[in-house]
Amino acid sequence: MRCTECESLFPVALYEEIGGEELQHFQEHLAGCLKCSADYAELLAVRRTMDERRRTEPPEAFWDQYWEQLAGRLESAERASVSSMPHPRWSSWLFRSAAAASLMAAGIVVGLYYARHQPIPTAATTSEQQPVAPAPTPRAASSDDRTMDYLRRSEVLLLGIVNHGASETASIGIELAREKKVSRDLVAEAAVLKHDLASPEQRRLRQLVSDLEIILLQIANLETQQDLPQIELVRSGVDRTGILLKINVEQMRMADRKDAPSGQESQPL
Amino acid sequence: MRLMARDEEALVSEAVVAGFSTFRDVVEAHKKQVYYLALDLTGNHHDAEDLSQEVFIKAYQSMKDFRGDAKLSSWLHRITVNAFLDSKRKRSLRLLPFPESRERPAELPFRDERPDASPDRRLETAMIQRHIDEALEKLTPRERAVFVLRHYNDLILRDVGQMLNISEGTVKTLLFRALRRLQKELRSYRPEERGQ
Secondary structure (H helix, E strand, C coil), rough: CHHHHHHHHHHHHCCCCCCCHHHHHHHHHHHHHHHHHHHHHHHHHHHHHHCCCCCCCCHHHHHHCHHHHHHHHHHHHHHHHHCCCCCCCHHHHHHHHHHHHHHHHHHHHHHHHHHHHHCCCHHHHHHHCCCCCCCCHHHEEEHHHHHHHHHHHHHHHHHHHHHHCCHHHHHHHHHHHHHHHHHHHHHHHHHHHHHCCHHHHHHHHHHHHHHHHHHHHHHHHCCCCCHHHHHHHHHHHHHHHHHHHHHHHHHHHHHHCCCCCCCCCCCCC | CCCCCCCHHHHHHHHHHHHHHHHEEEEHHHHHHHHHHHHHHHCCHHHHHHHHHHHHHHHCHHHHHHHCCCEEEEEEEHHHHHHHHHHHHHHHHCCCHHHHHHHCCCCCCCCCCCCCCCCCHHHHHHHHHHHHHHHHHHHCHHHHHHHHHHHHCCHHHHHHHHHHCCHHHHHHHHHHHHHHHHHHHHCCCCCHHHHC
């Protein structure tokens, strides 16, 4: 066996998918070739190193909420596929004609009613009838408010952890229980919030909540005492992702949106 | 409803007929398997969550295409790998990605949960995990898919080829390239070179 042939057998040999005569020739070559045996030994070491990888287990809450999250996405996907389904031409005509006829009939009835019952408008009543901007839907308003509140609480929590001085770090274990509980609550809320932040213009907010969720999970998983390396990891995570800055930017954006007159959206930065 | 007593094919046909309530059984039975494969492929929780849910949506929408001759779990594996490769293809086609999308999402680091693990040992374990993850990031999507399926999911090379619709020879080539790349990336982090 030549070295190139031997090398081509490395993958199958590494994963023990070689046998019989082929294995025998392979082993004989390795025994007599220093270069190939050293090369193969290195790849075996790589395999062993890759065995050291451990998957990060998501918390139980993730599995508990998995179906609810998926069901929401399934519903949207179903709606999208139903609305994109082509209708037969005749039924579409029939539907449009019927809709137009009912709209016309409704218009006539309303017109007749008002012609008979509407009093002549006075100056007082006309001044009261100012154009009113369309009110935001309760769901949208509440999701904005809840996101604001969520970001504020997360910010306070993260600032608390980041601003602990080195001397305080030693005694951080005492207060950790409260911080962990707040984190757990926020992680639980994140799932619902992400589901509500479904529109394309809320993509950035959804991403921010997801990023926060990961850091909050780290905090929720801290051990009550002597988890200093993990606290350092949380701090460096906060630092590396610039999450506090992102929270501030989103808070400013949301405040702008709230202050802006209706129909005038603030421009993305 | 107990899944254990059923055979998977019957479960799927029922899911097609009955809709969500039975499909939920399919999800509950396979969510971990699909999520962990997605995690191996993507390398982070956020993308794995997204990918695994996308897999179940695709599975729900194409239940009628499921052929009873394959195991349901293999079918879901195949959807997972293809969805991953598709997403990578689409991402590489984007000319101007958002700045955020270039950042690797923050990931919960692996924690050494052994009760006797010292803080030093834990830090070292976390570092090794990071280097392994970074080395995996260097693989092309196809190399990563082949490596993950063979190394972490114990699929034999022939099955990997069938799953990816490529020949066994191509699988071997991709696996070899993946191993060489990992060898290069991990040169300074292997235990014997750390003096252990």
